[in-house]
Amino acid sequence: MKYYSTNKKSEDLSFKEAVIRGLAPDNGLYFPERIEKLPEGLIGSGKSIEELGFEVAKRFVDGEIPDADLERIVSETVNFPLPIVEVEKDVFSLELWHGPTCAFKDVGGRFLARCLSHFIQSGGEKVTILVATSGDTGSAVAAGFLGIEGIDVVILYPKGKVSKIQEQQLTTMGQNITTLEVDGTFDDCQAMVKAAFNDSELRSKMNLSSANSINVARFLPQSFYYFGSYEQLEDKKKPVVYSCPSGNYGNLTAGLFAQKMGLPIAKFIAASNANDIVPKYLETGIYSPKPSVATISNAMDVGDPSNFARILEIHNGDWDAVKASIVGYSYSDAQTKVGMKDVITRTGYLMEPHGVIGYMALKEYQKQHDVQGIVLETAHPAKFGDVVEPVIGQKIEVPERLQEFMRRKKVATLINSDFKELKDYLLSK
Numbered sequence: 001m002k003y004y005s006t007n008k009k010s011e012d013l014s015f016k017e018a019v020i021r022g023l024a025p026d027n028g029l030y031f032p033e034r035i036e037k038l039p040e041g042l043i044g045s046g047k048s049i050e051e052l053g054f055e056v057a058k059r060f061v062d063g064e065i066p067d068a069d070l071e072r073i074v075s076e077t078v079n080f081p082l083p084i085v086e087v088e089k090d091v092f093s094l095e096l097w098h099g100p101t102c103a104f105k106d107v108g109g110r111f112l113a114r115c116l117s118h119f120i121q122s123g124g125e126k127v128t129i130l131v132a133t134s135g136d137t138g139s140a141v142a143a144g145f146l147g148i149e150g151i152d153v154v155i156l157y158p159k160g161k162v163s164k165i166q167e168q169q170l171t172t173m174g175q176n177i178t179t180l181e182v183d184g185t186f187d188d189c190q191a192m193v194k195a196a197f198n199d200s201e202l203r204s205k206m207n208l209s210s211a212n213s214i215n216v217a218r219f220l221p222q223s224f225y226y227f228g229s230y231e232q233l234e235d236k237k238k239p240v241v242y243s244c245p246s247g248n249y250g251n252l253t254a255g256l257f258a259q260k261m262g263l264p265i266a267k268f269i270a271a272s273n274a275n276d277i278v279p280k281y282l283e284t285g286i287y288s289p290k291p292s293v294a295t296i297s298n299a300m301d302v303g304d305p306s307n308f309a310r311i312l313e314i315h316n317g318d319w320d321a322v323k324a325s326i327v328g329y330s331y332s333d334a335q336t337k338v339g340m341k342d343v344i345t346r347t348g349y350l351m352e353p354h355g356v357i358g359y360m361a362l363k364e365y366q367k368q369h370d371v372q373g374i375v376l377e378t379a380h381p382a383k384f385g386d387v388v389e390p391v392i393g394q395k396i397e398v399p400e401r402l403q404e405f406m407r408r409k410k411v412a413t414l415i416n417s418d419f420k421e422l423k424d425y426l427l428s429k
């Protein structure tokens with residue numbers, strides 16, 4: 001299987017090469033030349049997420065990792081529960097936060113880390129993973145790579161724009177993980193990482209790879225839980241929609257892949273905060289990236305979503321086709337707070353600021369459409385305790401694996417949002 005760049009100005013690569021490379025030299029994202037359907041009868045037959053995930057992964061890895069290793073990688077990737085919980089009639093929350101860092105990014109982080117370490121062990125090169133994070137990616141990726149020989153991880157996060165728990169997770173892992181606190185926005189961090197990839201001096205001196213959802217091994221495994229959650233639905237007759245609280249749109253893109261592989265998804269809902277670039281595109285046909293604005297759903301504060309290129313590619317760049325598969329809604333911080341209070345008051349179910357945006361968008365869509373919907377609940381509410389607790393007027397119990405991070409000492413290097421500072425740091429390492 002070849003992977004081509006969405007900008008179509010770079011050479012095609014194998015899966016292994018695309019995973020190691022991350023971003024294509026022409027700044028495009030790698031995209032598989034085919035998306036195969038799963039065999040008839042597999043979907044809806046009650047298979048486990050491990051089995052389905054393996055079937056999915058096999059079609060993208062295409063022999064570049066031996067089946068037995070790939071099977072192990074997939075089962076280690078999803079070795080925590082990924083349940084759907086009924087919030088009310090026809091509304092399910094897919095709880096993606098039962099992993100080590102309490103956010104869905106554990107899934108992509110674990111798969112990527114295991115694929116890369118497989119390739120590196122068989123190749124002997126040293127690799128530095130650069131990861132820009134708006135909050136959850138960095139820690140999920142770092143946790144996936146912690147202690148893995150031959151891999152250094154450098155995290156960049158925007159100073160003052162992540163929650164306290166997120167910051168503790170990002171800055172306290174130690175070992176092969178180092179953290180840069182960037183005086184800027186997430187978009188600055190992302191731009192610095194991109195610049196590093198395009199810098200020929202850096203590229204000649206070190207093996208850089210990316211762990212953002214631009215990496216194929218980050219977003220592809222996220223399709224596993226679309227298959228896994230569908231199996232959990234009792235009613236397979238009523239149309240199913242997925243509502244994705246979105247930032248870089250890796251999650252939604254993984255859903256589109258699952259749909260292409262045969263999963264019967266009637267519609268995707270792109271749920272955003274004030275950073276409403278994609279809902280605006282759906283409305284107008286014009287994609288106009290903007291600097292991101294800070295919100296209480298900070299992991300979605302993205303002004304130029306990287307996976308938009310893949311969304312376009314899968315629809316052959318056709319706005320009408322995109323509109324036919326995705327509908328968009330966006331919500332302000334004030335609406336988000338009202339939403340959280342409303343859900344817990346009416347149903348007793350607690351949603352955090354990202355998931356609740358997905359919830360509100362689904363409810364809006366259901367006003368016009370008789371469908372059942374699965375909302376991706378992307379993180380544990382305790383990760384956003386500062387925001388959630390005052391709104392719901394009660395304390396949230398913090399899972400032990402998060403409390404552990406709070407007890408450790410922060411270690412981070414503060415730099416300006418200037419590529420040269422990142423470059424000097426990397427060259428001095």
Ligand SMILES: *Cc1c(COP(=O)(O)O)cnc(C)c1O
Pocket residue numbers: 103104105135136137213245246247248249250251252299300354355378379
């Ligand atoms: C990363 C993240 C998102 C956004 O996901 P994308 O795949 O980038 O669209 C939403 N919620 C939480 C909690 C996140 O960490």
